[in-house]
Amino acid sequence: TVEFRRVGTTTVVESTTIPLGIFNTIGTTRVGTFDVAIKGSHWLRKVLPNVTMHWLYHTPFLSFELTNGDCDGDNEIAIGDFAALSAAYGLALGDPGFDPNADLNGDEAVDIGDYSILSTNFGQVGED
Helix, strand or coil, X not given: CEEEECCCCCCEEEEECCCCCCCCCCCCCCCEEEEEEECCCCECCEEEEEEEECCCCCXXXXXXXXXXXXXXXXCECCHHHHHHHXXXXXXXXXXXXXXXXXXXXXXXXXXXHHHHHHHHHCCCECCC
16 A cells, blocks of 8 residues: 655555555655655555655655565564464465465465564564
């Protein structure tokens, strides 16, 4: 989810949902200066402040690097994420109980690789 916010606040002016990856353009229907926040399903939120939109549907070059491991979506990597990953451990896409948010490396299975990502980033908190 990409949010265009009033500068210095968490007040959302406009938001859009985009698929994960690299994009040529994401934009807003408004012209002006915004804080741009992005949060993926199991990544921590990152906010880029004071992004100026010069014309409709065009975003200047923005580079986001998100931290992976937020299985429960609460914008922190903590014990709840460990619990969610543990509950889905050993399951694969199509299995009852499989949780795609616990599949941190995107290999369609919840296994030791996902624990490694969670352990590496444990204790980190996303931006508001």
